[in-house]
Amino acid sequence: MNLHEYQSKRIFAKYGIPIPKGEVAITPSQARDIAVRLGGPVVVKSQVLVGGRGKAGGIKVAQTPDEAEARADEILGMNIKGLTVKKVLVDQAADIRSEIYLGAVLDRARRRVVLMASSEGGVEIEQVAAETPEKIVTVAVHPFLGLRDYQARILAEGIGLPKEHTRQFIKIAKGLYAAYMGSDASLAEINPLVITGDNQLLAVDGKIALDDSALFRHPDLAEMRDPDSESPAEVTARRHDLNYIQLDGEIGCMVNGAGLAMATMDIVKFYGGDPANFLDIGGGAQADKVATALGIILADEQVKAVLINIFGGITRCDEVAKGVLAAIESLNADVPFVVRLAGTNEKEGREILAEANFPTATTLAEAAQLAVAAAKGEQA
Amino acid sequence: MSILVNKDTRLLVQGITGREGAFHTQQMIEYGTNVVAGVTPGKGGEWAVGNTPVFDTVMDAVNATEANASIIYVPARFAPGAIIEAADAGLDLVICITEGVPALDMVEVRAFLDTTNTRLIGPNCPGIITPEEAKVGIMPGHIHTKGHVGLVSRSGTLTYEVVYALTSRGIGQSTAVGIGGDPIIGTTFLDVLQLFEDDPDTEQVVLIGEIGGTDEQKAAEFIANRMSQQVTAFIAGQTAPPGRRMGHAGAIISGGEGTAAEKMAALKAAGA
Known part of the structure; x- marks a missing residue:
């Protein structure tokens, strides 16, 4: 979840970072x-x-x-x-003399929160990383030690910050790290951090992205979510703990597991179709969650066929089958469905669908081909 | 031979009395896994899933049953504490199935694990299976067969898909390891490839990656320089739009790092 500039800067201010x-x-x-x-x-x-x-x-x-x-x-x-x-x-309006960049991000490879600084403020850090990576200085923070003064000093020196600002810079860097940790962020950046005409550092623009998995312990931050930044379908999906991203194609996909969902999209594309969405129902989905997921897919008018690919581990195929039947009954769905169930309780799941005269596929390749054909109006 | 889990695994289940914990403990026992104990704080002294003794702490369970590995099914907010407790009790192997663990909690957990001898698999992973010996996870056991192909994957269900394809072609597996899709995990591709390299029973390896991060590229380097076995790789997310997060916290492409194309090129160059 991303915060607006004004929300991010208010959080920065709480941690002692000067803002306009x-x-x-x-x-x-x-x-x-x-x-x-x-x-x-x-x-x-x-x-x-x-x-x-x-x-x-x-x-x-x-x-x-x-x-x-x-x-x-x-x-x-x-x-x-x-x-x-x-x-x-x-x-x-700030009287800007020069601009620098200061950010905190989780470095997966080092498994640490890393503070990054660059003399190139006001430019996206990704662009600096691509064009002039030598201008980015980083320090990794040990979680049990926190950001130490000397580390902030390494950043200040590394970007050639005039010495008179070092003290204030250390305070801001520590504030940023504290803000990052205190809000369970995945990214917190001040860009630009400016040196003003009267020789002060000022966080003119800022951005915070939060770790969605940690929102449970930050109800105040969770409330800051901007509902306009998501489509209604994405809002519904999030409320039901579904990972949904709308795309431009015509084949609605419902899959369990992010990796398999991406692979399913890849295979749909391989057989000449275009996925209408990415939808991961997660592990252990119950029948009602499956029904909600199908409701979201069917609400997309571009969808001409639905491909359901479930490989049950923690998810049970019989639960999925019940959900599919319930959804189709209540939603009056008139697009063709292709269902592929494998794994935990697959036999029970297939039996439930067979009793309702529902077609099923055995392999993913077969299911993808059937769905692509169905979307093109061919007989499945 | 195999890696990580086998007939000698004495498994402890943290969160054994929960809905998922109980269901999957039953499934693991039916598969033949030696489940020796469960832990649920406050339910010590009770019995769960047939005749498995439940303890209040991991320490109690280890002392009473000589468990040597733990699997964790507790909710996300309690999972970091559960991992640390298991490591502190001296277990060699801890597998965390739980998804949605806050990333910064995992930074702390990893920093603590660096001071112990415990290997963590996961979180947000399907677990490990050595066919016909031990199933320590949530994967459907019946799709696996014993053999000589090792699997390592960041994705759960996608691994089942590949295992299913192997089994239906008569190709068995030595061990299948799901390392999890989160940004901070206990064991990486590199670590598992090293274990397979040292396992005389694993003749070939399948690596299943996805977009985001650079672990696949690091694996490619290891494959090129150190692996003696043939490695076959699959990368999911070739059609994923850049900048969008595809479920796994790790599966996000940013700054031109971690695209499917990059990873496939690196692995191909390494001979995979």
């Missing part, structure tokens, strides 16, 4: 009022969960409250990469 004064507006007149309160030039920033807001015209400077209202009027309602802007952050 600012407030969120949902109407142009609110933006004007905020600009009046802040005094002086402001930046009006669209709050949508995509990158490249600036390039899309979603971030604008305003010298006066009138201008702030006009800019907010332009930005609110704007469509940025498919998302409608519903909120703007109105921040006091």
Whole structure:
């Protein structure tokens, strides 16, 4: 789950990281009022969960409250990469002398949280990594020791930060690490961290991505989720603990296990079809969860055939079969289904489907070919 | 021969009285696995799944039954504690089936395990099976047959798919290991390949990877320089759109690192 800029920066502030004064507006007149309160030039920033807001015209400077209202009027309602802007952050404009990057991320290979700094602020770190990797300095943090001052000093020195800022930089780096750990983040970045005209470090923009698996211990953060950043189908899926991603094809796929779901999509494509979605019902799904999953797939009007591929381990095939029949009955489904059940309780599962005169496939290859043919209107 | 689990495995089940724990303990016993004890805090002294004694702590269970491996079915929020408890009791092998364990908890767990001799498999994995000897996990036992192909995989159900294909062609397996799909796991491809390399009974190896991370590339290096057996690899997620997370926390492509194409190229170059 990703947090908005204003949410991320508020968390940073809680951990002692300096951020510009600012407030969120949902109407142009609110933006004007905020600009009046802040005094002086402001930046009006669209709050949508995509990158490249600036390039899309979603971030604008305003010298006066009138201008702030006009800019907010332009930005609110704007469509940025498919998302409608519903909120703007109105921040006091910073007097920027130079920009750096500071981020925290989980390094899978080192199995540590790593702090990264770069002299190239305001640019996506992925781009820096690809073009000038020597400009990125990293330190790995031992979980039982936490981030130590010397490590932050290594970062500051490595990016050539003027010595007068080292002290404040250490404080910010430790704040960022604490924010990362305290919110169970998977990514926390300040980009850019700027040096202002009066020689202060200031977190002008920031981003936090949270580990969904840890949200159970952060109900306050879980509430920050922006429902507009997900399609209704994705919201339903998440509420039922299903992993669903909508794609552009015509073959709805319901699979247990992420790896098998991806392999199923690959095989559908191999036989000339296009998957309509990625859907992993997870381990141990019960009949009602299966029915919900099918409901989500069938709500997609592009779907011309449904391929169900279950290899039961912790998931029991008889539960899946019951769910499939219940869903088809209640949803009045008129698209063709191809079901492939194998593994735990497969015999019971197949019997349940056979009693309802439901066609089943034995192998994944066979099932994928049948589904592709069915989607093209051929007899399965 | 085989790796990690066999006839001599004396298995302890953490979370034996839960719904999944009980169901799969039954299945493991039916397969022939020697399940010697269960642990559920507060239920020590009871019996579960037929005649398996239940203990309050792993230490009690190990002292009473000489268990040498543990499998964990407890909910995600209790799984890190369960792994640490098992390692602290001195078990050689701990297999964590639980999915959805917070990544930062696993960073701590791994740092602790580095100070012990315990090998962790998982979390978020199907477990390990050595056909006809021990099934320590949630995989359907009947699709496996004894043989000489070792499997190692990041995915659960995809492994079953491959095992099923092997068995139906009359090709048996030495041991199949699911290492799990999370960003921080106890045992990597590299570790398991090393074990297979040292196992005289494993003549060929199948590696099943997916998008995200760089473990497959590291495996490729090992295959090229050290493996004597033929390795066949499959990478899932060739058609996955970049930047989208496909269920496993690990299965995300970012910064041009971890695409299916990259991994397949690395493994092909290594002769897989």
